[in-house]
Each structure stands twice: as C-alpha cells, then as structure tokens.
Amino acid sequence: MPLFALRRAARAALASLIVGVGGLSMPVAHATGTADAAASDHSLSNAAELGKLIFFDASLSASGRMSCASCHSPSHAYGPPNGLAAQIGGPDMRSQGTRAVPSLRYTLNRTPIWTHAQAASLSERLSETDNAPSGGFGWDGRFNTLHDQASFPLFNPDEMANKDPAALLAKLQHTPYAARFKDVFGQNIFVDPAKAFTQAMYAVERFELEDDSFHPYSSKFDAYLDGKAQLTVQELHGKKLFDDPAGGNCASCHIDQSGANGAHPLFTDFNFQSLGVPRNPELRANADPHYYDMGLCGPLRTDQAADKTNCGLFKSPSLRNTATRRVFFHNGRFHTLKDSLRFYVQRDTQPAKWYPRDAHGKVVKFDDLPPSMRVNVDTTDEPLTRKQGERPAWTERDIDDVAAFLATLNDGYVPETKARALKTSSR
Ligand code: HEC
Numbered sequence: 444m445p446l447f448a449l450r451r452a453a454r455a456a457l458a459s460l461i462v463g464v465g466g467l468s469m470p471v472a473h474a475t476g477t478a479d480a481a482a483s484d485h486s487l488s489n490a491a492e493l494g495k496l497i498f499f500d501a502s503l504s505a506s507g508r509m510s511c512a513s514c515h516s517p518s519h520a521y522g523p524p525n526g527l528a529a530q531i532g533g534p535d536m537r538s539q540g541t542r543a544v545p546s547l548r549y550t551l552n553r554t555p556i557w558t559h560a561q562a563a564s565l566s567e568r569l570s571e572t573d574n575a576p577s578g579g580f581g582w583d584g585r586f587n588t589l590h591d592q593a594s595f596p597l598f599n600p601d602e603m604a605n606k607d608p609a610a611l612l613a614k615l616q617h618t619p620y621a622a623r624f625k626d627v628f629g630q631n632i633f634v635d636p637a638k639a640f641t642q643a644m645y646a647v648e649r650f651e652l653e654d655d656s657f658h659p660y661s662s663k664f665d666a667y668l669d670g671k672a673q674l675t676v677q678e679l680h681g682k683k684l685f686d687d688p689a690g691g692n693c694a695s696c697h698i699d700q701s702g703a704n705g706a707h708p709l710f711t712d713f714n715f716q717s718l719g720v721p722r723n724p725e726l727r728a729n730a731d732p733h734y735y736d737m738g739l740c741g742p743l744r745t746d747q748a749a750d751k752t753n754c755g756l757f758k759s760p761s762l763r764n765t766a767t768r769r770v771f772f773h774n775g776r777f778h779t780l781k782d783s784l785r786f787y788v789q790r791d792t793q794p795a796k797w798y799p800r801d802a803h804g805k806v807v808k809f810d811d812l813p814p815s816m817r818v819n820v821d822t823t824d825e826p827l828t829r830k831q832g833e834r835p836a837w838t839e840r841d842i843d844d845v846a847a848f849l850a851t852l853n854d855g856y857v858p859e860t861k862a863r864a865l866k867t868s869s870r
C-alpha cells in the first residue's frame with residue numbers, strides 16, 4: 444500500500460473516533476488511495492448495497508420519477524443538480540418544497556446528535572455561549588438518525604409522496620432487487636411490514652455511512668493539509684480573510700482547523716444561528732405573507748417551538764463543495780457564492796441592497812421573520828455587527844479571494860504535476 448493510501452486509512456480511522464450520529468464506526472480497511480475510485484466502492488455491506496439501490500430508485504416515489512439522487516445528485520456532491528431554490532416533486536411532479544437541498548457530503552457520519560444544553564445557573568444563562576443548540580439532521584436538526592431522516596422525503600407530499608409505508612413496500616416488492624432484499628433480511632421479511640420498512644431505512648443509512656463517495660476528502664485543501672499541495676497567494680489571502688476574528692470571522696462557525704485527532708475539518712460547527720437571510724419570493728409558500736420558515740421553532744420542527752429564542756435559527760452547513768452550488772442558505776435566496784459572501788459583509792452596512800422597503804419607504808431588515816422574532820438575528824458575531832454606512836469588512840477584491848479559497852474545498856482536485864502528466868500522456 445503506498446504511503447498516501449496508508450495515511451488516508453489512518454485518517455479514516457481517526458475520523459471514526461469522532462462519535463457522530465453514525466456512532467457505528469466507519470469501516471477502515473477500504474482505503475482506496477484515490478478518491479476517483481470511491482464511486483465504485485466494493486467494501487459495502489449487504490445492507491449498504493441494498494441502500495444504494497434504494498437511494499437511486501425512482502420507482503419508489505409516487506410519481507415514479509423521483510429518487511433520493513434526483514435532489515442529492517452524486518455528481519453535485521450529493522447536492523441539488525440545478526439552481527432551484529427548492530426542488531419540484533410530489534405525485535405529479537408539480538409541488539415545490541420549502542428549503543434548499545443540502546449537500547450530503549462529509550456531514551453524515553460526523554453530525555452530533557441534537558443537543559440543547561440548558562444552562563446550569565442563571566449567570567451562565569446570561570452569558571452568550573451557554574445553551575447553543577447544536578447537531579441533528581436537516582436545516583433544523585429535527586432528526587437524530589439517518590434512518591429516521593430517510594423516511595421523511597419518502598412520504599413528504601412535496602417530494603417522493605408515498606401515501607404510507609404500505610404503499611412504499613408494495614413498490615419495493617416489485618423492484619428487481621426484491622429477491623436480494625429477502626436474501627439479506629429474510630425470506631419472510633415482507634410478511635412483517637413494520638420490520639421490512641425498518642430494514643429498508645436501515646439499509647439507506649448504511650449506504651450513507653459506508654460509501655466512500657460521501658466522504659472522499661479529495662479537495663485541494665485536503666491535499667494542502669497533507670502537505671501535498673500549495674495554496675496560491677490569492678487562496679492564502681482568502682483563507683486569512685476567512686479566519687480573521689475581527690474581519691470575516693467565518694471560521695468561528697465554519698471551522699477550518701483539523702480536529703485534535705487529525706480529522707480534516709468540515710467547515711461547520713453544527714451549531715444554529717439566525718443570519719436574517721432575506722425572504723425568497725421564489726418559494727411558493729412565501730406567497731402567503733403569514734407563512735414563515737422559522738427553522739428550530741417550526742413549522743417543520745415542532746418540539747422546540749415553545750422557546751421563541753429559537754425562532755429563525757438554522758444549522759450551519761459545511762462549506763465543502765459550496766463553490767459548486769447554485770443555490771445557497773436554507774431558503775435558497777442566493778444563487779452565486781459571491782452574492783452569499785457580499786450578503787455577510789454588506790447586510791448591515793448597505794441594508795437597502797438586500798431587503799425590501801415597506802409602504803413608508805423604510806427598509807425592512809430581516810424580513811423573512813415575523814417582526815417580533817427579528818431580535819433573534821445575530822448582530823453580535825463579526826462581520827454582522829456593523830452599522831449602516833460603515834465600511835464593509837471586505838472589498839470586492841477580498842470577496843474574490845475568499846471565493847478562490849472556498850473553491851479549494853471542491854472535491855476531485857488533481858495535483859498540477861499529475862494533471863500535466865495526464866495531458867502529455869494523452870497526446
Ligand atoms: C425533493 C428533493 C429531495 C428528495 C427526493 C430527497 N431529499 Fe434529502 N433533503 C432535501 C431537502 C430540501 C433537505 C433539507 C430538509 C430540511 O431541512 O427539512 C434534505 C435533507 C436531507 C438530509 C439531511 C442532511 C443534513 O446534513 O442535515 C439527508 C441525510 C437526506 N436529505 C437524505 C435523503 C434520502 C436518503 C432521500 C431518499 C430517501 C432524500 N434525502 C430525498 C431534499 C430532498
């Protein structure tokens with residue numbers, strides 16, 4: 444095994460020490476050496492192989508035209524294949540969801556379970572960092588396991604839209620892999636619908652946790668951390684701007700340091716914040732002026748609604764592969780990375796650029812939350828602290844540099860020397 448592959452194997456082992464929702468430790472003995480090989484990973488368990496078939500099977504939707512992969516496209520880092528704010532699905536493929544599709548890369552086996560540590564004392568409660576909610580799957584962290592999460596899109600009327608588990612199982616029994624499902628889970632598995640359904644969701648979870656294509660660690664930034672690539676002057680300047688606590692301060696939430704155990708960073712802290720992203724008229728649900736997606740406090744999530752300080756908070760996403768996306772933030776309000784960066788540094792200095800005006804001509808900041816909840820929006824973390832008319836934390840040139848740095852997080856990096864060799868050999 445080349446040294447490169449050994450290191451990768453060691454890293455995979457270390458990464459599995461981080462106890463995530465996956466808990467179940469990652470298989471270690473399948474280091475492939477190159478990320479390109481990840482697409483054909485032959486070390487999947489039987490359950491994971493079945494989960495893969497389910498993940499890509501459009502026949503399991505009410506429309507017959509939508510699979511998990513329709514929204515989580517493997518050639519787009521398991522994110523959306525297009526720039527739609529929310530995807531179109533449902534029984535007749537005409538319903539629009541309410542949230543942007545997140546990438547499934549990297550986070551799945553390292554997401555901590557949902558926690559909302561309550562402050563032990565009053566003085567702790569007054570300090571800002573005490574009870575930061577964190578973890579769980581979905582923009583609002585409402586699922587603690589991947590098998591629970593998987594059942595949501597299968598029955599959501601805007602997505603795969605199955606009526607109930609019985610409808611799904613009827614379809615599953617007619618797939619070409621139904622016999623294989625029985626071989627793995629028992630010949631009588633379909634006699635017990637509850638058990639068959641549980642095993643199907645477990646299979647999807649195994650695929651998501653085991654398949655290397657969900658965590659290839661093949662970006663230029665990974666190569667840089669391993670001492671195998673150098674960042675350009677521009678990329679390094681972008682990183683400096685990204686890290687600077689008094690400037691972009693991005694790394695305080697989108698962590699870019701390796702873990703104590705050497706695990707490469709995921710560019711998220713899995714915490715929740717309210718950034719005050721402007722309302723998105725592209726979402727049909729927003730035609731109703733009384734509809735608000737308030738993340739932790741609903742309407743999709745229901746168990747945290749009593750605590751109004753939760754309203755408007757969404758989970759910080761990983762920024763790996765974000766430069767390949769065409770839709771950003773929970774409501775898909777922005778369609779270019781640079782606009783997303785401009786929003787951070789100009790939200791408060793030039794609010795009129797981002798928010799609409801009311802009937803009296805006054806700019807309505809944080810218009811995607813009910814007026815009483817707008818106090819929850821983060822105005823204490825840099826660069827979200829400035830006042831109208833002040834100088835933004837970054838210039839346009841800085842934004843170019845940060846965008847260049849973030850592009851080093853795209854998977855599939857081919858080192859210069861290798862790229863040159865490939866070019867000459869193909870002549
Ligand atoms: C119609 C598009 C669509 C389809 C089909 C779809 N998803 Fe999703 N997926 C989403 C959206 C949107 C979210 C964010 C949901 C939220 O915050 O409520 C999401 C979130 C997730 C998450 C949470 C990721 C995280 O890091 O928090 C996982 C895991 C996931 N989907 C897996 C699946 C699986 C497995 C299937 C198939 C059974 C599937 N999805 C089908 C759109 C889709």
Ligand code: HEC
Binds near residue numbers: 716
């Ligand atoms: C206080 C924590 C925090 C800080 C600081 C922060 N972010 Fe974020 N970031 C978040 C959260 C939370 C979201 C999701 C918010 C939402 O969708 O409403 C997010 C979303 C994003 C997204 C959208 C990604 C996607 O897949 O949709 C990008 C890009 C991003 N941040 C970049 C940055 C950059 C660049 C900086 C520095 C200027 C930064 N962030 C600073 C917490 C933070």
